[in-house]
Amino acid sequence: MSLPGRSPRRSSRLPLTLLIAPLLAACSGQDAQTVLNRTVSTSGLNVSTNVRYGPDARNFMDIYSPQDAKGAPTVLFIHGGSWEGGDKEGHRFAGESLARAGYVTAVMNYRLAPVNRYPSYVQDAAAALKVLRDRSVSLGGSPDNIFVMGHSAGGFNAVEVVVNERWLREVGVPVSSIRGVIGIAGPYSYDFRQFSSARAFPQGGLPDEIMPDRHVRPDAPPHLLLVAENDSVVYPQNALNMEAALKRAGIPVTRTVLPRVNHLTIMAAIARPLTFLGGTRKAVIDFIETHRR
Template sequence: MLFSRRWLLAPALLIVPLLLLVANEYATARPSRRTQDVAYVPSTDPTFDAERHLLDVYAPRKKSTTPYPVVVFIHGGSWNSGNKNFYSFIGRRLAKQGVVAVVINYRLSPKVEVPAMADDCARAVVWTTQHIQEYGGDPQRLFLMGHSAGAGLAALLAADNRLLARRGLATNPVRGTLLDDPAGLDMLDYLTKLEYPDDAQYLIPYGKQPEVWKDVSALYHVTAATAPFIVFIGGETYPSIRNSSRKFQQKLTSLGRPPQFTVLPGKKHAPMVLQLYWKDNVIYQELLKMVNG
């Protein structure tokens, strides 16, 4: 995400290095199987989007006597950009390390607003619980991971049980969530203040009603029963991300559910996801401890 004039350049700055990484990735042999462009919303659904209601599954090639843990990854992009295809390296790295990865698309602004994006992500999670066994995954060990705006959506799915209940899951299946430089954890505060240049642009994906800003902010839904969080932020990330992440940490701690919270010195917002190209990165290390714990 976010939250200064510099952020307006961030999607473009992210795309160029990501494309270079993807090109290199396809030149490298990988011990994983990618099943591409699986629709998680039926084509008969009136809201079906043939590009955005798709996901990719990355499964280890190595057979296992027990199902693998599952991680659903939600990309960032300021709620108006981003594509699962840029993040194949994350799917490959997770599969190589014994995880079935599900990397999703969801509809973007200005076509829809954030509540519809959250519903899309919920539908992708529901699809995963219903079908991931076909790919060697264990629906009883389902975790979420996201970067930037995608991390905010992941946190919301983990915290707001209503999103999944509306789609037929009486119990939230998320066993833990890793947030990578998360944006959107407290948009009520952010959009009320509008303290940075060009902040008004986020009224397009979020609308103009404060009750909606609060309703789609994970900070206001976490409880003592919410599954564990791991939070990473960059030491040089945007002030709004740093401040809202700290507030999120404090809220969870007050509930008796302190998250594992790590600041990576010197890291800016885009490098926080680009570093996931390397499978031995500390974020993967901590994620694997969670999913295998």
């Protein structure tokens, strides 16, 4: 119960604004994810952990589903971490958030660099898509109503696995079953040879051979590219180049610069208690609702 004249929403959000937002700014990525996970509960959802999609020790995903879902949009979420770190457990908040929105959501692990370089982690995304699609009906989802989504390095994986026709063809997933791709602060178009992330790519590899903006298939689904206004990790030019490549191929694309957020908080704003940080969750849900079957 609230006091007369006091907004219940404001009274509940103020402590989060004062306590969590500064904590996120001070935390490393992994510590911030731990904080975010503590703000959410999966009570009332169906959660299947460690669903295997391949033979490697990291070929597992966790699946979050609304209770009594039937024919729901199905989302594959891919975490970031410069292709060398991160995990599905740290992104429980993303699975919970999207499941509460009504979507069957898989949060996957993938093989990490430098031991596993491109295209290993993209092939993992394709394999996970295959298993998720095959199991979607039993989970309450739809095999022809799939969205692929990723943050940072995971955004690269999400875009590359769909726009490069090779990867879906290898696993037998029709591109027509993918209704949309959502990239959040992803590095889709850069010369990795100038950065430490070169460890994630083959020695002697060239950007023209690897970057998703060089691979756009003519039948790719619509894309949403979300950019953090204050991103100092992934340059905005990545999204500009990706947008241009998609437009040249005639692919519907929306590039949205979200104000106030940085490379970390653009992802944190997916968490339901932290939507005050930015418009990520709303933008994602609006996109899915627009393009779902």
